[in-house]
Amino acid sequence: MSREKTFFTAGPAELYPTFEKHLQQAVNEQVGSISHRSAAYKKIHQHTDEQLRQLFGIPAESAIMFTGSASEIWERILLNLVELESFHLINGSFSKKFYEYAIQLKKYAHKLEKPMGEGFSYDEPEIPEFTELICATHNETSTGVQMREPDIQRLKRSNYGRLLAVDMVSSAPIPDLDYNLIDTAFFSVQKAFGMPAGLGVWIANEACLEKSLKIKASEKENLHIGAHHDLPTLWEMSKKFQTPSTPNVLWIYILGKIAEDMNEIGVENIRKETDAKAKMIYDFLEESVLLHPSVKHVPHRSRTVAVANSVIDSSIIMDKLKAKNMIIGAGYGPNKNSQIRIANFPATSMEKTEQLIEALRQLEP
Amino acid sequence: MSREKTFFTAGPAELYPTFEKHLQQAVNEQVGSISHRSAAYKKIHQHTDEQLRQLFGIPAESAIMFTGSASEIWERILLNLVELESFHLINGSFSKKFYEYAIQLKKYAHKLEKPMGEGFSYDEPEIPEFTELICATHNETSTGVQMREPDIQRLKRSNYGRLLAVDMVSSAPIPDLDYNLIDTAFFSVQKAFGMPAGLGVWIANEACLEKSLKIKASEKENLHIGAHHDLPTLWEMSKKFQTPSTPNVLWIYILGKIAEDMNEIGVENIRKETDAKAKMIYDFLEESVLLHPSVKHVPHRSRTVAVANSVIDSSIIMDKLKAKNMIIGAGYGPNKNSQIRIANFPATSMEKTEQLIEALRQLEP
Numbered sequence: 230m231s232r233e234k235t236f237f238t239a240g241p242a243e244l245y246p247t248f249e250k251h252l253q254q255a256v257n258e259q260v261g262s263i264s265h266r267s268a269a270y271k272k273i274h275q276h277t278d279e280q281l282r283q284l285f286g287i288p289a290e291s292a293i294m295f296t297g298s299a300s301e302i303w304e305r306i307l308l309n310l311v312e313l314e315s316f317h318l319i320n321g322s323f324s325k326k327f328y329e330y331a332i333q334l335k336k337y338a339h340k341l342e343k344p345m346g347e348g349f350s351y352d353e354p355e356i357p358e359f360t361e362l363i364c365a366t367h368n369e370t371s372t373g374v375q376m377r378e379p380d381i382q383r384l385k386r387s388n389y390g391r392l393l394a395v396d397m398v399s400s401a402p403i404p405d406l407d408y409n410l411i412d413t414a415f416f417s418v419q420k421a422f423g424m425p426a427g428l429g430v431w432i433a434n435e436a437c438l439e440k441s442l443k444i445k446a447s448e449k450e451n452l453h454i455g456a457h458h459d460l461p462t463l464w465e466m467s468k469k470f471q472t473p474s475t476p477n478v479l480w481i482y483i484l485g486k487i488a489e490d491m492n493e494i495g496v497e498n499i500r501k502e503t504d505a506k507a508k509m510i511y512d513f514l515e516e517s518v519l520l521h522p523s524v525k526h527v528p529h530r531s532r533t534v535a536v537a538n539s540v541i542d543s544s545i546i547m548d549k550l551k552a553k554n555m556i557i558g559a560g561y562g563p564n565k566n567s568q569i570r571i572a573n574f575p576a577t578s579m580e581k582t583e584q585l586i587e588a589l590r591q592l593e594p
Numbered sequence: 595m596s597r598e599k600t601f602f603t604a605g606p607a608e609l610y611p612t613f614e615k616h617l618q619q620a621v622n623e624q625v626g627s628i629s630h631r632s633a634a635y636k637k638i639h640q641h642t643d644e645q646l647r648q649l650f651g652i653p654a655e656s657a658i659m660f661t662g663s664a665s666e667i668w669e670r671i672l673l674n675l676v677e678l679e680s681f682h683l684i685n686g687s688f689s690k691k692f693y694e695y696a697i698q699l700k701k702y703a704h705k706l707e708k709p710m711g712e713g714f715s716y717d718e719p720e721i722p723e724f725t726e727l728i729c730a731t732h733n734e735t736s737t738g739v740q741m742r743e744p745d746i747q748r749l750k751r752s753n754y755g756r757l758l759a760v761d762m763v764s765s766a767p768i769p770d771l772d773y774n775l776i777d778t779a780f781f782s783v784q785k786a787f788g789m790p791a792g793l794g795v796w797i798a799n800e801a802c803l804e805k806s807l808k809i810k811a812s813e814k815e816n817l818h819i820g821a822h823h824d825l826p827t828l829w830e831m832s833k834k835f836q837t838p839s840t841p842n843v844l845w846i847y848i849l850g851k852i853a854e855d856m857n858e859i860g861v862e863n864i865r866k867e868t869d870a871k872a873k874m875i876y877d878f879l880e881e882s883v884l885l886h887p888s889v890k891h892v893p894h895r896s897r898t899v900a901v902a903n904s905v906i907d908s909s910i911i912m913d914k915l916k917a918k919n920m921i922i923g924a925g926y927g928p929n930k931n932s933q934i935r936i937a938n939f940p941a942t943s944m945e946k947t948e949q950l951i952e953a954l955r956q957l958e959p
Binding site for chain 1: 597599601603604605606607608613614617620622624625626627628629630661662663664665666669670672679694695696698699700705781782789790791793814815816817818820821822823824839840841842843844845895921923924
C-alpha cells in the first residue's frame, strides 16, 4: 500500500517499503501476545540478532542488545563505561546532549566543541589524559555533519587504552564501521531502518562488558551502573536471545525482517544508492538560488541527513512541498526557520528523491 | 478480525478487541512517520493524557509520563524519589526485583518479605524510621497475590511524611486507587490494556517532583537522578504534551484510543466484569480436583492474574488447552511445572472465559 505522504524527515521518517507487510504478518502470527520467555520469542530474537550481525558485520563475541530508545543508550553507556571521565566530540545538538547526560550523571565530562555546521577530522581532538571513554557522533541529525568512518577509526587506533562509542542513530546501517575496532555503537529504528520509534539497538564488545563489571564491583558510595538495562544483565540475556524485561517484541520482530530485506539487497548496494541520492541532493543544493548546503567542508556533509540554509523563511518551502504531499524537516532548534533538513534514508527511493528535487526545483525563482 | 489463539497469559497477553482497528487507522494516518515535535503529535499525546486521566481519575496537578517499560519506571522511581532509604513490601518475584533494583542502585533498601502465595494487609508492615519511599505492589504477577486498595491507601495515611509508590503493572486500570492520596503509580501496556509491549506509563504527583529536584540539587558525589527520563524533565515535557526524546508514538496513539474505548464502556463496568470473570475462575478452582487456588487468603487473591497449584505437571494442562487454541501461563520461576497462571484482563471476554473454564472442566478426571 502506498500512503498519501512521503516523509523526508530525519526521524520519525518514511517507513520502509516492506514495513506494512511485516506488520500484517506479525499481527496474523499474534506476535504481540506471545510470551517474551517463550521459544517462539527466542527464535524471533535470534533471527533479528543474526540479520543485524550480518548487515553490520558484528563479530560473534560482541553483543547486540535492545532498549527503549537510543537516548536511553547514551545514559547506559555513560553509567556502564565511565567511572570518572568521558570525552565528547560535539558538533551539534545531539552530541551535546550526550555530553550533558554525562554532566547530569556527575561524570567529569570533557568536550571539544565545533560551531554548528562544522565537523571533525581525525587529527584534531586532543584527548585529555584520564579519559576512559571517547564519544563520537557519526551523523549529527541537527546539523547534517558527519564524521567519516576512517577518521572515527583512527581515533580508536591512537587511543587503544580507551573505549570508543559511536552514535550512529541517524545513519546506521550506512556507515561502514569496523566492529572489531570500535567498542560500542548504537542506533534507533525510526531513522534509516524506516520503522516507527520505540526501540534502540546497542552493540558492545567484551571490553565494554569488562569495564561495566569493574564499575559494578566498586564500593564507592552511590556509584552504580544502573539497575534497568545495565550492561552485564543485558549482555548475559542477549547471549541467550533474551531480554531482562519485556521488550518491544513486535519491533524486534519487524527489525529482523527489515534487516533481512536489506541483507537480500546487500548493504553495499544500499550504501551506493544512498551515496547516489545524496549526490543528487547536494548537486541540486549547490546550484540552487534559494537553498545552499549548510556544511561547507564537503567530506563532512552527511550522506543521510542533508541540511541546507534557506534564503527565504524555510517554512514557506516546507509548506509548498507539503501541498505536494512531501514532508521535509525544519531546521533544528534556533535554525528552525532558516534551514531545511532532508533525510536520505533507504525508505525514500531514487525515484522519490528525484520527485522531491523536481518539486524543489520548481520553487526556484 | 479474530485470530486463531486466545491468550490468557499474564502479559504479553490477549490484544484488546479494538487494537487492530486502531493500528490500521494509525498506519493509514502515517502516525509512525510524524515528528514527535509536531502539532499532530502533541494532539495525540494530549488525547492519551486526557483519556488516561479520566479513566484513572488522575488530578490535573499530577503528571502522566511515558517510558519504554514499567521496569524502567522501577529504576526511575528509585533514582528520583530515594536519596538514601526505601522500604519494599515483597510478596513475589516482581516486588522482589523492585527491591533488588534499589540494592543495585546503592540505596539502603529495607524489606518485609512474605512466603510465595501470601500477601499484605494494612496493619502488618512496620516502616523503618528513615524510609523515604514505601514500595507496594498492587498485583504480583508471579504469585497471583493482590494487596487491596484500601490497605494500600491506609499505608499512606499512616505515613504522610513518606512517599508511596504502587506497582500496578499487571492490574491497571482495575484497581480503584485514589490518586489524590498515593504519590506515584505505574503500569505497562501489555497487560490489562491488551497492547503489545513497548510502553510504560508513570503517574506522579507534585511531592515526587519536589523530591527529585531536591536530590538533583545535592552535591553528593555520584548521587544523581538519571539523565534519560529523569522526573523533572519528563514532568516538564509531559505538561506540554511532549516527551524528552522520541517516544513510541504509535503505542501512545493506540493507548489513547483503547483508554477512550474503556471510558465509553465505563471503568466501573470493566471492574465489575473483571470481578465476575474472576469469580467464575476461582469458583471453578475451588471445586476442581486437578487445580487449587494457590492463594489461600481470599481477599489477597488477584482479580487479574489467578494462580493455581496443579496436582499434575502443569505443562500437561497447558498443552491440552493449547490444542484448543487457548494459551495460559505456566507458573513463575520455580513453580513453572507445579502451577498455572490465568490472566483475567479486559481483552478476554466473559464468553472466552467461560470457554476456558469449560475446557478446563473437561480435563477433570
